[in-house]
Amino acid sequence: MPNVMEMSPEEIELAITKGKLVFSIYGLGWMGLPTACLYAEKGARVIGVDINSRVIERIRSGESHIEEPNLQVLIKNTINKNFRVASDIKEAASISDIMIIVVPTLINEKRKPDYSAIEKVSREIGLKMNQGCIIIVESTVGPGITDSIVKNALESSSGFKAGADFGLAYSPIRAMAGRALHDIRKYPRIVGGINRKSAEVASIILKAIVSGEIIYTKNIISAETTKLFENIYRDANIALANELSIFCEKSRIDFKEIKEAANTQPYCHLHEPGIGVGGHCIPYNPYFLIDVAEEIGVELKLTKNARKINDRMPNHIVKMIKRALRYCRKSLKRSKIAVLGISYRANVKEIKNSPAYKIVNMLLAKGAKVLVYDPYFRAQEMKEMHIPFTESLEKCIDGADCVVFTVSHDFFKNLNPKNIVRVLRKPACVIDGCRIFNPEDVKRKDVIYYGTGLGLQS
Numbered sequence: 330m331p332n333v334m335e336m337s338p339e340e341i342e343l344a345i346t347k348g349k350l351v352f353s354i355y356g357l358g359w360m361g362l363p364t365a366c367l368y369a370e371k372g373a374r375v376i377g378v379d380i381n382s383r384v385i386e387r388i389r390s391g392e393s394h395i396e397e398p399n400l401q402v403l404i405k406n407t408i409n410k411n412f413r414v415a416s417d418i419k420e421a422a423s424i425s426d427i428m429i430i431v432v433p434t435l436i437n438e439k440r441k442p443d444y445s446a447i448e449k450v451s452r453e454i455g456l457k458m459n460q461g462c463i464i465i466v467e468s469t470v471g472p473g474i475t476d477s478i479v480k481n482a483l484e485s486s487s488g489f490k491a492g493a494d495f496g497l498a499y500s501p502i503r504a505m506a507g508r509a510l511h512d513i514r515k516y517p518r519i520v521g522g523i524n525r526k527s528a529e530v531a532s533i534i535l536k537a538i539v540s541g542e543i544i545y546t547k548n549i550i551s552a553e554t555t556k557l558f559e560n561i562y563r564d565a566n567i568a569l570a571n572e573l574s575i576f577c578e579k580s581r582i583d584f585k586e587i588k589e590a591a592n593t594q595p596y597c598h599l600h601e602p603g604i605g606v607g608g609h610c611i612p613y614n615p616y617f618l619i620d621v622a623e624e625i626g627v628e629l630k631l632t633k634n635a636r637k638i639n640d641r642m643p644n645h646i647v648k649m650i651k652r653a654l655r656y657c658r659k660s661l662k663r664s665k666i667a668v669l670g671i672s673y674r675a676n677v678k679e680i681k682n683s684p685a686y687k688i689v690n691m692l693l694a695k696g697a698k699v700l701v702y703d704p705y706f707r708a709q710e711m712k713e714m715h716i717p718f719t720e721s722l723e724k725c726i727d728g729a730d731c732v733v734f735t736v737s738h739d740f741f742k743n744l745n746p747k748n749i750v751r752v753l754r755k756p757a758c759v760i761d762g763c764r765i766f767n768p769e770d771v772k773r774k775d776v777i778y779y780g781t782g783l784g785l786q787s
C-alpha cells in the first residue's frame with residue numbers, strides 16, 4: 330500500500346473507513362477526545378495518546394472524563410475495538426500514518442505563551458515517525474508557531490524534511506466545550522499546509538468527520554491567525570458590551586433595551602454583557618497574537634484593553650454586590666451570599682477560567698459567608714477546589730442576604746423568582762449577572778434587584 334501522502338483522495342477516504350490507515354490523536358481533552366471518537370466512529374483505527382494516566386484509565390474502561398453530550402456512547406461503541414488508548418507517544422508515532430496534535434497551549438503568569446506541551450509532543454513524535462506520514466496540528470497557536478516550534482522539533486528529532494518526507498498542516502478547532510461533537514462535525518474548517526499537497530491530504534482527512542465546508546488558506550500562518558482573529562473579535566465585542574453596560578448601570582439606561590433596538594440596524598451586532606469571560610480559548614488566545622505583534626513592534630491596544638476590561642468584570646460584580654448590600658444596610662463581612670452558578674458558560678459542566686469562581690474567591694477573601702450551588706456539579710468535585718458548595722438549592726438560598734446569578738443555566742431560568750425572594754433574610758438583594766429575570770418579578774419593598782447593564786432597581 331502506498332503511504333498516505335502518495336494516495337489519491339478516493340484511496341485515502343476508503344483506507345480511513347476500512348481501518349487501513351492508523352491515526353494517533355495526541356491530547357485526549359475537551360477537543361482531542363471528541364476528535365478521536367469521531368474518527369473511530371467512521372471505522373478508522375485510532376490510538377488516543379495522553380500523558381495523564383487517569384485520563385487513559387477512564388477512557389480505557391469505557392468512560393469519558395469530560396461531560397460532552399453523546400460522547401460517552403461513542404466511546405462505549407469503539408473503545409478497545411478500533412479505538413485504543415496509550416501513553417507512549419513514540420510507540421504510537423512508530424505505527425501511525427496520520428497524527429493529530431491537540432495538546433494544550435497555555436499562557437504563563439506573565440501572560441506569555443507556553444508552547445512546551447506542543448514542542449515536547451512534536452519532538453517525541455519525530456523520534457519514531459515514519460517517512461510518508463502526515464501531522465496535522467489542531468491546537469491553537471500564535472502565527473508562525475507550527476512553522477517554527479513544531480516543524481523544527483519534528484525535523485530535528487526525525488532527520489526528515491517537512492513537505493518532502495512528511496506532510497505538515499494546520500487546522501484550528503473552532504468548537505466549544507459542551508457542543509464539541511456538533512461543532513467539529515458541522516462548522517466550516519480552515520486548513521493551511523506547508524505545501525499544497527499537505528493541505529489537500531489534510532482536507533481529505535478532515536472531510537471524513539467534517540460535513541462543513543473546507544476553507545484553504547494560502548499557508549499555515551494564515552490558518553493559525555484566522556482562529557486568533559475569531560477569538561479576538563469575540564473578546565473585543567464582549568468587552569464593548571461590558572463597557573457600555575457599566576455606563577448604562579450608572580445612567581439609568583437599560584443596556585438590554587438599547588441592544589435590541591440598536592441591533593435592528595444591519596451593521597450593529599452588540600453582544601451580551603456579563604460577569605466576565607471564561608473557558609479554554611478567549612482568556613488565553615489573544616495573548617498568542619499580542620506576543621507575536623510585540624516581537625515585530627506592533628502594539629495591539631484594543632486587543633489588550635478588551636482582555637483587561639473582561640478580566641475586570643468579576644471585580645465589578647463584587648462591587649455591585651457591595652453596593653447592593655450597603656443599600657440594604659449590610660456589610661459583605663456579615664452577609665451570607667448565595668452564588669448560583671460556577672460554570673464558565675450556560676448549560677455546561679466546565680469551570681476553566683470561570684469568572685464565577687473568581688467572584689467566589691474575592692468574596693471569601695473579603696470575609697463574606699459564601700455558599701455556591703450549580704446543578705452541574707457535585708459537592709465532592711468542589712471540595713477539591715475549596716469552594717463552599719451545597720447540592721441543595723434550598724440550603725444555598727435559605728436565609729441569604731444576597732443571591733448572585735452568575736450564569737444563565739436553563740435550570741436557573743426556569744426558577745420562579747418569587748420562591749427565591751421569599752426565603753431571603755430581608756432586607757436583601759438579588760444580583761442578576763446574566764439578566765435572567767424581569768426586575769419587576771424580583772423587586773419588593775425589602776428586596777432590591779441589581780442587573781448587569783441596568784443597575785440598582787429598588
Ligand SMILES: NC(=O)c1ccc[n+]([C@@H]2O[C@H](COP(=O)([O-])OP(=O)(O)OC[C@H]3O[C@@H](n4cnc5c(N)ncnc54)[C@H](O)[C@@H]3O)[C@@H](O)[C@H]2O)c1
Pocket residue numbers: 355356357358359360361378379380381384418431432433434446447449450467468469470502503504505506608609610
Ligand atoms: N476546549 C475548548 O473549548 C477548545 C476549543 C477550540 C480549540 N481548543 C484548543 O485545543 C487545544 C487543546 O485544548 P483542550 O481544551 O482539548 O485541552 P484539555 O486541557 O481539555 O486537554 C488536553 C489533554 O492533553 C494532554 N496532554 C498534555 N500534554 C500532552 C503531551 N505532551 N502528550 C499527550 N497529551 C498531552 C492532557 O493530559 C489533557 O488530557 C488547545 O490548544 C486549545 O486552545 C480548545
